Amino acid sequence: MNKRSKILVTGADGFIGSHLVEHLLKNNYKVTAFCYYNSFNSPGWLKDIPDNLRKGLTIVMGDIRDPFLVNKIVNNYEYIFHLAALISIPYSYEAFHSYTSTNINGTLNILNACKNNKIKRLIVASSSEVYGSALYTPINESHPLQAQSPYSATKIASDNLSFSFFKSFNIPVVIARPFNTYGPRQSERAIIPTIISQMLRKNEIQLGSINPIRDFNYVSDTVDGLFKLMITKNIEGQIFNICSGKGYKVSEIFNYLKKYINPRAYLKKDKKRIRPTNSEVNKLIGCNKKIKKYTDWKNKITVNQGLSKTIDWYLKSEKTLNQLKDNYQI
Numbered sequence: 222m223n224k225r226s227k228i229l230v231t232g233a234d235g236f237i238g239s240h241l242v243e244h245l246l247k248n249n250y251k252v253t254a255f256c257y258y259n260s261f262n263s264p265g266w267l268k269d270i271p272d273n274l275r276k277g278l279t280i281v282m283g284d285i286r287d288p289f290l291v292n293k294i295v296n297n298y299e300y301i302f303h304l305a306a307l308i309s310i311p312y313s314y315e316a317f318h319s320y321t322s323t324n325i326n327g328t329l330n331i332l333n334a335c336k337n338n339k340i341k342r343l344i345v346a347s348s349s350e351v352y353g354s355a356l357y358t359p360i361n362e363s364h365p366l367q368a369q370s371p372y373s374a375t376k377i378a379s380d381n382l383s384f385s386f387f388k389s390f391n392i393p394v395v396i397a398r399p400f401n402t403y404g405p406r407q408s409e410r411a412i413i414p415t416i417i418s419q420m421l422r423k424n425e426i427q428l429g430s431i432n433p434i435r436d437f438n439y440v441s442d443t444v445d446g447l448f449k450l451m452i453t454k455n456i457e458g459q460i461f462n463i464c465s466g467k468g469y470k471v472s473e474i475f476n477y478l479k480k481y482i483n484p485r486a487y488l489k490k491d492k493k494r495i496r497p498t499n500s501e502v503n504k505l506i507g508c509n510k511k512i513k514k515y516t517d518w519k520n521k522i523t524v525n526q527g528l529s530k531t532i533d534w535y536l537k538s539e540k541t542l543n544q545l546k547d548n549y550q551i
Contacts, residue, residue, distance in 0.1 A: 226341075227297060228451075231255040231285055231331065232304030234265025236407045237346070237399070237443060241302060242267060244444045246274040255294060255305065258282040266406045285327035288334075295334035300451050303331045304346045306376070309410050311496065313372035324375035325382070332386040332394075342393045342457065344450050345383045348376045349400040349436065349464070349505050358468070359508035362398070362460040370500050384458070393457040395450050400464035400507045404440030404527060405534035413437070413528070416475055417535050420483040429494030431472040434504045436464045439527030442520050449516040456515055464507025465520050477528055 228245055232238040233254030245252045256264050264280050283290045285305040295301065307313070307323045328345065335343050352360050353367025368374035386392040403413040412428075412435075419426045446463035450456065479486045495501075512518050522530070 226299045227251050227253070228300045228302070229253045229255060229295065229298040230302045230304065231327075232306060232346075233280075234263075234267055235304065236266065236404075237402055237440060238302075238304045239266035239269065239406060240404070240440050241304070241444045241447055242278065243270050243274065244441075244448060246270065246277050248448075249277065251277045251279075253279045253281055253294075253298070255281050255283060255285070257305070258284055269406065285330060286322050288330045291330040292334040292337060295331065295338050295340075297338070299341045301331065301335065301340055301343045302346070302447060302451070303328065303343060306346070306379075308348075308372070309408075310350065310370045310372045310500075311410075311494075313370055313375075314497075314500075317371040320371050320375045321378075324372075325378045328379040328382055332382060332392060335392050336386065336390050340393065342395060342451060343383075344395050344397055344447060345379065346447070347380050347396050347398040347460075348373065349398055349462070349507060350502060351377045351380065351398065352502075352505065354502050355504040355506060358504065358506040359464075359466050360462070360506060361508040362462055362511055369502055370496075380460075387458045395456055395458075396460040397447055397450055398460060398462050398507075399443045399446070400436035400438055400462065400505060402438050402440050402443040404531050405538075407440070412471055413474060413478075413531060416478050417482065417532060420478060420486050421535065424483065424485045424487060425489050426475070426486050427489050427491035427494065428471070428475070429491060429496065430501060431475060431488065432470060432503070433501065434468040434470050434506065436466070436468055436505050436507045437474070437524055437527070438463065438465055438520070439522035439530065442522055445521070446512060446518050449512070449518040453516045459515075461512045461515070462507045462509055463512060463518075464509050465524075466507060466509050467524070468504065468506035469524060474528070477525070478532070481529070481532060
């Protein structure tokens, strides 16, 4: 692959998107970052990318929900990563229409734009939440899809739309299903950042259920998986999990962080953070045999290493404790 290839990343201003953009720039690719338009003209986490990498970066502000703008932007790109999405599961209970317009119509806009503009590959970022509570573990790509939240329903719809365009119009689509990614820049709405940020300022830690099991993956491993799905030949029309194959209870993560951040921390159940019983995904442990079979991807960062890196980022970042809010935000 020519490293002068032009690459478009939607959702580039977000957690995983910004790390993916940084990874591509480090590997000398030219990247256009499609960021959510806002009145502050803020590129989100792209502001954290070092200046020495910015030579190959172009930032475009817009809205994935606008089909005309998306069609205009998707022009002369060889590879597209589609990461733009609303991701908070609790917020999807409150604003489900926003999720359908962003996660379903946004994907449809990208697919239609790819239909009108020849590309080499579209990598669509899905989610492990589409599997719902595991019917068996480890979860492989053939596991039934279970829409246990409006968010997961929209991601299932996005995946199916993508496959329909692959089969109907030969759009070269690859579906990536990352399991629970964590690391620097992640929203404090996610479980690991919310535990860390609370432990840094107080002893009483408010959480919802601590029994769900998740397959946690450090962000650099997730990004490397996405990258490998771009450069690997002849995998169009397929799904790939990006996961470790290991599961940890939320309580285990809490106890590790307590040991290294605040030994005096203790748990208090916050009813606002508890999902409806039938919506909670109790167990997610993925199977990574397929991505390892087709690519040379492998996990490089253990959970202990990843948590240490994440703690260090919080301690070294410009974020100060008085900026961390006590109010729970869905």
